[in-house]
Amino acid sequence: MWDQEIRQMASSHAIMASGVFMATVVPAVLVPGFSVYGTHLLWLYSVAGAVAVVNITLFWLLGVSSPTKKHTITYKVSRLVRSCLYLLLSCLFFHTVVILYGAPLLETALETFSLAVLLTSLTTLRCVCVLGPNVQAWIRVFSRHGAMSVWDTSLQMVVGCSVVGAWLGAFPIPLDWDRPWQVWPVSCSLGAVIGYLTGLVAAPAWIHWHRKHLTYKIK
Amino acid sequence: MRIRSSVFACFCLILEVLGIALFLRGFFPVPIKSSFSSKSKLSDVPPEPFTGRSLNSSKVPDALFKRVVIVLIDALREDFVFGPNGRKYMPYIRHLVERGSTHSFVAKARPPTVTMPRIKALTTGSIPGFIDVVMNLNSPVLLEDNLIWQAKTAGKRMVFYGDDTWVKLFPKHFMEYDGTTSFFVSDYTEVDNNVTRHLDSTLKRDDWDILILHYLGLDHIGHISGPHSSLIQPKLMEMDDILKKIHGSLILKEAEGALPYLLVLCGDHGMSETGSHGGSSEHEVNTPLVLISPAFKKKVGMEKPSTVEQVDLTPTLALGLGLPISQNSVGRLIQPVVEEASLRDQLRFLHLNGHQLSYLLKDSMPAYEKEEGYEQFRVAEKSHGNWVKLVVEGNTSEVLANMGKKVFKQYLEALRAMSAALSKQLGKYDMYSMVVGMVLVFQLLLLMLLAMPEALSSASEVDLPVSSALLSLPFYLLCLLLSSVHVLVCTSAESSCYFCSLSWGLVFGAVALSSALLCILVSMAARRGAKPPGKSPSHGGVSGGWSLSELDVLLLVGTAGHTLSLSASSFVEEEHQVWYFLLNTLCLVVFQDVCRKYFRERRANIGSFEDEAYLLPSNEGDAVASPLADLGVTDAGSEKWLALATPPLTLACCRLLRSLNQTGVQWAHLPDLGHWLNSLEHKMVLSLFAALSLALIYFLVQRRCSWVSKIALALGLLGVYSYRAAVGNVVFPWHHGGGNMSKGTVEARFVYVFVLGILFTGSKDLLRSQVITADARLKSRGLWEIYSGVVLLVALLFRAHNLPVLCCCLLVQTLMAQFIWKKLHYDAAQTTIMHYWFGQAFFYFQGNSNSIATVDISVGFVGLESYVEAPAFFLTALSTYAGPLLWAAHLVCYLSSEKRSSVAVGHGCYCLALLRSVPAAAYVVLVTALRYHLFIWSVFSPKLLYESMHTLLTAAICLFFTTMEQSRSSSRP
Known part of the structure; x- marks a missing residue:
């Protein structure tokens, strides 16, 4: 039914995944002494940046976001400003949640905030790209039976997988193995990125598998 | 039989508590204690064996040492002294070990390698089991027979400086003491200075017989930065200097003709590669034991130290100081320490040690006479008697010396066998009781799981096919089968088993219960299987239908x-x-x-x-x-x-x-x-x-x-x-x-x-x-x-x-x-x-x-x-x-x-019982599977106690639930 869109989605997800891959490999070549554990924050920012750039470019090119009714420059600027505001708020939100989960309040604030930035770039950024800065639409998509298009379903899956990945990533921390990836926030950010990649793979596959049963309400 | 789900849950949970109790009884080895609560007295000491008239002295042989200084360094690992780095870390001690008149051993500590049980082991000679540690939580004073008490009773004056665990264990035993707390792990200089500051004045004085020093600094360093940290060397060198000072002043005090001194360097436990302790890895268990005294022969070079048990120090010190060996000690005399004494004295020492061990064996084992060690000891005692008779008669032939050596060997064999038998009894699990408890717990858990749809239905009632199960042929066959298995296991078991020692009525009750449960389980499973699973009535349970939120x-x-x-x-x-x-x-x-x-x-x-x-x-x-x-x-x-x-x-x-x-x-x-x-x-x-x-x-x-x-x-x-x-x-x-x-x-x-x-x-x-x-x-x-x-x-x-x-x-x-x-x-x-x-x-x-x-x-x-x-x-x-x-x-x-309270209370009670039994049952199996795990005593066993206590508490709460629901339903009609 949505063969065209599924193919589009699969290829764009492949590009996003390769973006994450490049963000890991390129600094390893360019920056001396780069490693995922050792210079973790650097890796984290490079992944976050790559994901952001790839997402914004791809969704802008694809034009998935609901077509804007107005084309005035002020409207566009206000949309941009609101998007940035939402992204910032989402960073703060994730930071708070991570602290509520037990991260130290002050000592590792930078690490915690970096994790929040990564999570934002993996989840909220995609929301902004797909749905625009529109909280009502976000609530609709994330309530039950709220997806209205293939992209909404993929958004649900990718966001869900990233968050669950980060959640699962916290489990190895109490183990007494003394490995470099047990240091805060390495396992969580690794979990989030792995979850994100899983979501990227799983979403088109799942939609392709269920394409006969998928029905979407028309707005 | 239809019963309400709260009653059902309550019943299951109470039986489960019984199952867990049985499991616990099998899991925790009962500590060996002699049944007399009194302490060994000098008057109880057996006379020297003698065939013929018993005119012989029944007194303990004279002390070998006048003064004893025990330097206990917390977490002193064996390779800190004997290892390749020993020369660098503790040069003076290493020199003495190689060239001085010393004996060195590797003393094996038993897990849990934690300070308090180790101190108990060193002073009582027994091996405190885990349950012992728990039982004595509320009374810190050590009431068992121990070396310190014996020394005090014999009028020895003791001085103690160091870890205040000692002061808690022996509150009134020391003439002078100063306890330091090990509360601040990050402090590793002050704790030791607090001990050393007393040293000079004490060493100058002459009014003490036993001096005990317990240094904590090394342990703290281990906890902070591990055994390879750069802090280790200066700390060990500080310890070496202290030992040098003590040794020097002991040599100065040495008077001609008087009994010699004894300086003991030991550790309570070792240190793992990460710097912690409590488990049973090689590094945590192996501690050095160095005995220094002019009474020993001078060494000529570095020998590989032989291995002894940590508890062996207790009888050795007791005999060396002329004290009775404490009753529950499972240690055996470290023979090289007394090798300079006359053969008669040596045999006497071994006899005393053997006598004490044989008494402990008699007390803690019903079938003690079958023990190899006990028989050997009887034989040795008899030939010892003959030997003494010949000596008293003035015989001095070659035959006598050979015979003495033979008796000596017999004693050593007997001691080894008895000590091994006693320690083995400690480390053994009573598998049969554990399995019976586990089976019971699992049957109940399965029963609860199978009954879940009914228990959480709107009627909140469970239909148990009790009467049909009790009247069926398989039930009686199972009863017979299990009883015969019980008889078979109990007659073939070598070690004592708690479940076998229960009375027949109780055992038969358990057998009948278990087989009834099995029959009920099978018939319920069959009933469940007969119904098409998709069409079972929708229940308000956790897994309500297919759409899970x-x-x-x-x-x-x-x-x-x-x-x-x-x-x-x-x-x-x-x-x-x-x-x-x-x-x-x-x-x-x-x-x-x-x-x-x-x-x-x-x-x-x-x-x-x-x-x-x-x-x-x-x-x-x-x-x-x-x-x-x-x-x-x-x-x-x-x-x-x-x-x-x-x-x-x-x-x-x-x-x-x-x-x-x-x-x-x-x-x-x-x-x-x-x-x-x-x-x-x-x-x-x-x-x-x-x-x-x-x-x-x-x-x-x-x-x-x-x-x-x-x-x-x-x-x-x-x-x-x-x-x-x-x-x-x-x-x-x-x-x-x-x-x-x-x-x-x-x-x-x-x-x-x-x-x-x-x-x-x-x-x-x-x-x-x-x-x-x-x-x-x-x-x-x-x-x-x-x-x-x-x-x-x-x-x-x-x-x-x-x-x-x-x-x-x-x-x-x-x-x-x-x-x-x-x-x-x-x-x-x-x-x-x-x-x-x-x-x-x-x-x-x-x-x-x-x-x-x-x-x-x-x-x-x-x-x-x-x-x-x-x-x-x-x-x-x-x-x-x-x-x-x-x-x-x-x-x-x-x-x-x-509003729908009666049903809700029933559901709540059932869920609570189920939530408690799932982890409890899983944990029981886990602990059984991990019973040889490194952390079984330090991590898993305490958790097992917590789990059982929590289950007991939940059973009480469920009982309360049931009465609440009862009152509601009884008031309704």
């Missing part, structure tokens, strides 16, 4: 995941992290549910869903009637915002409480709010916190009480504050006496009176509602009063800095009950699981952990003049499990106030 998924995954996580020792140590994590996620999911509900409704209002729009006003009407009026909020529109604010507030509370008490193992040393509040300069803040918490507790609890209990509650809470002030935890505003700390007995008893009063009022209301009026409101008030009585008691028992925990607990309960559980229509099963999770998390918020060390024993003394076993145990258990208990009590109150 996120909450259900989380609750199921969380329960299963937590059970699985128990298989990793780190997750057992850090179990609180798992619960905090799950609880946070639960709150977030609930938050999502709340958001969904209220935002959905708004959309529904805007849209055309009129039925929901109808529902909304009625909801709000309810809200105005009950919760908001109670809380003094009258604005109906604010209900939504309060509901939305509840989960974030709960999260914030949890975050706060989490930093109140750092618990677990890895991060336990981090500073927390609790320490900050308890420090002296913050006493004012602590007082304010406590007062505020108590006020809030009153405000939260009083709203559903009758006026009598309101007053009682208020007075009781005031009493709690004055108790804390009397004990000296908090400041009393108009009382500046200061300094005179009492035990606060009067204040505590004052509170007890009110607790009893409130409990009495509550039970009176309950009884009245049951017998006379069948009034639901009276009943729920009675329940609430009992609940508030428990709250008051807990408030009294909690330490001052933990009062915010209680306060937050009540706050979260109130908010969740008003705005979440009622409004979102969670069913009884979901509510029960959430209550259980909260209960678990609050268990850790109070500062508990899965190690025995965090049990606060001082609670047992609140309001008591002295230690009385029963109330102390009750109070300690209550305060330890206050979190789970309060949440369970709240669950009863909440469920019985619901």
Whole structure:
């Protein structure tokens, strides 16, 4: 039914995944002494940046976001400003949640905030790209039976997988193995990125598998 | 037979407790103790064996040493002295080991390699089992027969400097002592300087016989930075200097003709590669033992030190000092120490040691005569007698010397065999009892799982095919089979087995129970299988139908995941992290549910869903009637915002409480709010916190009480504050006496009176509602009063800095009950699981952990003049499990106030029982599988005790549930 869109989605997800891959490999070549554990924050920012750039470019090119009714420059600027505001708020939100989960309040604030930035770039950024800065639409998509298009379903899956990945990533921390990836926030950010990649793979596959049963309400 | 699901759950849980008790009995080896509680006396010492007339002296041979200095260095690893780095670390000792008149050994410590059990082992010569450590939690004084007591009785003057564990164990034994606490692990210089500062003056004096020094610094360094840290070398060199100084002054004091001195260097346990200890790895177990005395032969070069047991030092020291060997010692004489004595004396020493071991063997083993060692000892004793006779008669031939050597060898063999038999008995698990207990627990768990659809149905009744099972042929066949297996196992077992020693009636009861359960299980499974699974009546259970909400998924995954996580020792140590994590996620999911509900409704209002729009006003009407009026909020529109604010507030509370008490193992040393509040300069803040918490507790609890209990509650809470002030935890505003700390007995008893009063009022209301009026409101008030009585008691028992925990607990309960559980229509099963999770998390918020060390024993003394076993145990258990208990009590109150209360209470009871038995059963299997794990004694066993205690408590709570439901259903017809 949505063969065209599924193919589009699969290829764009492949590009996003390769973006994450490049963000890991390129600094390893360019920056001396780069490693995922050792210079973790650097890796984290490079992944976050790559994901952001790839997402914004791809969704802008694809034009998935609901077509804007107005084309005035002020409207566009206000949309941009609101998007940035939402992204910032989402960073703060994730930071708070991570602290509520037990991260130290002050000592590792930078690490915690970096994790929040990564999570934002993996989840909220995609929301902004797909749905625009529109909280009502976000609530609709994330309530039950709220997806209205293939992209909404993929958004649900990718966001869900990233968050669950980060959640699962916290489990190895109490183990007494003394490995470099047990240091805060390495396992969580690794979990989030792995979850994100899983979501990227799983979403088109799942939609392709269920394409006969998928029905979407028309707005 | 149809029974209600609460009765069913209760029955299952009680039987499960019995199964676990049987398992525990098999799992924890009973410590060997001689049955006489007295101590060995000099007059009990057996005479030297002699064939013929017994004219011989029955006195212990004379002491070999005049003065003994024991230098115990905590966590001294064997390779620090004997290893390749030894020459660098401890040059002087190493030189003595190679060239001096010394004996060196590697002494093997037994796990748990923790200081206190090790000190006990060194002084009593017994091997303290794990259960011993637990049993002696409340009486720190070592009451068993021990070397120090023997020395004191013999009039030896002892001086002790070092770890204050010794001072606690032997409070009145030392002529002079100075204990240093090992509280601040980060301090590794001061603790040792505190010991060394006494050394010079003590060494100059002449008025002591035994000097014991216990240095803690090395252990602290190990904990901070491990065995390869750069701090190790300077510390060991400092120790080496101290030993050099002691040795030098001992040599100076050495007088011609007098008995020589003995300097002992030993470690209590080793240090693992990460610097910790407690387990049973090579490095933790192997400690050096160096004995230095001019009585020994000079060494000519480095020899590979032979291995002895740590407990062997006890009889060696006892005999060396001319003291009786303490009764429960399983050690054997370290023979090289006495090799310079005459053959007759040597044989005498060995005989004394053997005699003591054979007595212990006789006492602890029913079949002692079959033991190889015991027979060998009898033979050796007889030939020893013959030998002595020949010696006394003046025979000096070659034959005599050969015969003496033969006796000597026989003795050594006998000692080795007896000591091995005794130690083996300690390390053995009683597998048969364990398996029987485990099978019982598992059958019950399966039964509960199979009965789940029925138990959670709207009728809340379980149909057990008891009569058909009892009358079936397989049941009798199974009974026969199991009985024959029992006979077979018990007749073929070599070691003692608890289940075999039970009386026949009990065993047959267990056999019949087990086979009946098996038959019931099979027939229920067959019934389940016969029904098409898809068409089973829809039940309100956790797995309700095919559409699981996120909450259900989380609750199921969380329960299963937590059970699985128990298989990793780190997750057992850090179990609180798992619960905090799950609880946070639960709150977030609930938050999502709340958001969904209220935002959905708004959309529904805007849209055309009129039925929901109808529902909304009625909801709000309810809200105005009950919760908001109670809380003094009258604005109906604010209900939504309060509901939305509840989960974030709960999260914030949890975050706060989490930093109140750092618990677990890895991060336990981090500073927390609790320490900050308890420090002296913050006493004012602590007082304010406590007062505020108590006020809030009153405000939260009083709203559903009758006026009598309101007053009682208020007075009781005031009493709690004055108790804390009397004990000296908090400041009393108009009382500046200061300094005179009492035990606060009067204040505590004052509170007890009110607790009893409130409990009495509550039970009176309950009884009245049951017998006379069948009034639901009276009943729920009675329940609430009992609940508030428990709250008051807990408030009294909690330490001052933990009062915010209680306060937050009540706050979260109130908010969740008003705005979440009622409004979102969670069913009884979901509510029960959430209550259980909260209960678990609050268990850790109070500062508990899965190690025995965090049990606060001082609670047992609140309001008591002295230690009385029963109330102390009750109070300690209550305060330890206050979190789970309060949440369970709240669950009863909440469920019985619901409209369809009878069914809800039944479901709640069943779920609670199931939630408890799943981890308990899984853990029993896990522990059995991991029984040879490195951390079995340090990590898994304490957790096993916690699990069993919790199961026992839950069984009691379920019993309460059942009576609550009973009264309701009996009052209905």
